[in-house]
Amino acid sequence: MVEAAPVRQQQHWESVLAELVAHRGDALARYAYVLCGDRDDAADLVQSALVATFSRLRNGFDVERAEAYVRRAIASAYVDRGRRASRWRATVHLQAREELEESPSAAIDRRLDLRRQLGTLSPRERACVVLRYYGDLKVDDIATDLGISAGAVKRYLSDGLAKLASALTDPAIAANPRGPHVGLR
Amino acid sequence: MSGFDDLGRALRDDADRHAPRASAFDVDALTRAARARRAPRLWGTGALALAAVLGIGGLALTLPGLTPPMLLAGGADEAATLESADGGGDVESDRDLLSSPATAPPTCGEVVAAGEQAFSPSGIALGLVDVQLERLDDTSAVVTGSLVFENSGELAQRVEGQGSPDVALVNADGVVVATTPVRGSLGLAVDLPSGGASRVPFAATVVWCAADESAIDDSTVAQVESIATVEIVSETTSVEGVTEESVPLVTTVISPPAAVEPG
Numbered sequence: 001m002v003e004a005a006p007v008r009q010q011q012h013w014e015s016v017l018a019e020l021v022a023h024r025g026d027a028l029a030r031y032a033y034v035l036c037g038d039r040d041d042a043a044d045l046v047q048s049a050l051v052a053t054f055s056r057l058r059n060g061f062d063v064e065r066a067e068a069y070v071r072r073a074i075a076s077a078y079v080d081r082g083r084r085a086s087r088w089r090a091t092v093h094l095q096a097r098e099e100l101e102e103s104p105s106a107a108i109d110r111r112l113d114l115r116r117q118l119g120t121l122s123p124r125e126r127a128c129v130v131l132r133y134y135g136d137l138k139v140d141d142i143a144t145d146l147g148i149s150a151g152a153v154k155r156y157l158s159d160g161l162a163k164l165a166s167a168l169t170d171p172a173i174a175a176n177p178r179g180p181h182v183g184l185r
Numbered sequence: 186m187s188g189f190d191d192l193g194r195a196l197r198d199d200a201d202r203h204a205p206r207a208s209a210f211d212v213d214a215l216t217r218a219a220r221a222r223r224a225p226r227l228w229g230t231g232a233l234a235l236a237a238v239l240g241i242g243g244l245a246l247t248l249p250g251l252t253p254p255m256l257l258a259g260g261a262d263e264a265a266t267l268e269s270a271d272g273g274g275d276v277e278s279d280r281d282l283l284s285s286p287a288t289a290p291p292t293c294g295e296v297v298a299a300g301e302q303a304f305s306p307s308g309i310a311l312g313l314v315d316v317q318l319e320r321l322d323d324t325s326a327v328v329t330g331s332l333v334f335e336n337s338g339e340l341a342q343r344v345e346g347q348g349s350p351d352v353a354l355v356n357a358d359g360v361v362v363a364t365t366p367v368r369g370s371l372g373l374a375v376d377l378p379s380g381g382a383s384r385v386p387f388a389a390t391v392v393w394c395a396a397d398e399s400a401i402d403d404s405t406v407a408q409v410e411s412i413a414t415v416e417i418v419s420e421t422t423s424v425e426g427v428t429e430e431s432v433p434l435v436t437t438v439i440s441p442p443a444a445v446e447p448g
Binding site: 021022028031050129130134 | 192193195196197199200201203204205206207208209210212215216218219220221
């Protein structure tokens with residue numbers, strides 16, 4: 001006897017996934033982008049986080065809670081990827097010459113190019129800075145999201161901001177610290 | 186520094202201009218990928234098949250002798266931070282940020298998805314063998330078995346942990362019909378040379394969710410499939426004490442059918 005294939009019904013988690021991508025997909029993509037600073041990597045982070053989350057998420061979650069888990073997965077994946085890459089970054093300067101030479105306007109560029117300065121932060125420093133200033137999260141919430149202590153978050157924030165500040169300490173900025181110098185290009 | 190007052194706005198502006206759009210995401214493909222990882226293919230080869238779901242929080246993989254005492258998470262919701270020996274806090278253990286929904290103890294009536302076997306980046310594979318179900322009465326049973334850790338990596342590793350096994354029985358539809366009312370304990374300290382393996386026995390008592398509806402007798406449990414979900418926080422530390430990798434991992438293992446011990 002040949003049995004007819006059962007008609008597959010969409011499960012709850014599948015509808016949540018579809019709704020999440022439809023309504024909050026752009027926000028998740030922006031969140032991933034400010035973390036990693038790369039368009040392609042951001043898309044990869046979001047999609048990987050969605051699959052990872054919804055492959056484990058049980059039924060009963062609404063879109064809001066699912067988004068929270070996806071955001072945490074994105075941050076976690078970003079930090080982990082960064083850590084794996086950190087060893088290469090630590091030695092790459094010994095193996096290759098800088099391809100770009102500084103232009104006469106490099107000093108100005110440094111002041112304005114906050115994105116480039118963000119790229120100098122460690123993954124955890126950057127994650128803390130982004131979660132604090134982009135996500136408007138409190139220190140305790142950042143600690144929860146990243147799975148580290150509140151003290152560590154404070155330290156990463158302090159170190160990260162100090163690095164960013166060092167790029168903005170020339171006289172022009174000192175004279176106008178609230179001016180249009182903090183911008184991304 | 187006042188210049189950072191605009192940092193959030195600058196980040197948002199940059200994201201608005203350069204971030205990818207959600208239209209680039211293929212929802213159908215994402216759904217298929219997630220569905221595949223939920224791997225229901227091994228669920229219930231028969232209508233009476235049961236599965237055990239075992240959750241253990243916070244195991245840690247370390248290189249022996251190179252790390253300070255590991256932090257071993259006692260529960261899924263606890264923060265896990267590993268400070269360096271001098272208190273500097275440079276060595277920290279990330280927790281799996283998905284661990285709360287993934288490894289929280291399953292509850293009665295919940296539908297539990299199974300996943301395919303995974304390996305830690307350090308080369309540690311987890312297996313679950315010799316699972317047996319011994320029915321105590323119409324409302325409870327004892328589940329016993331062994332976790333098997335195999336090190337396929339090139340380096341010797343150490344698995345340390347104080348887990349709290351959470352065992353649940355689910356029916357062929359993946360619905361939880363029995364859970365562990367009281368968390369047990371599982372102390373682990375296993376040294377794994379490259380290519381080595383080790384077994385860690387466990388036992389847990391489960392109680393049927395609704396005895397009048399779900400209680401099983403000996404004849405109903407003809408075949409048992411067991412599924413273990415184990416959270417592993419992998420921490421590999423160099424000789425200098427600098428963390429090179431800390432990759433949280435949730436591993437789901439599906440064991441072959443095991444024998445059933447009548448009560």
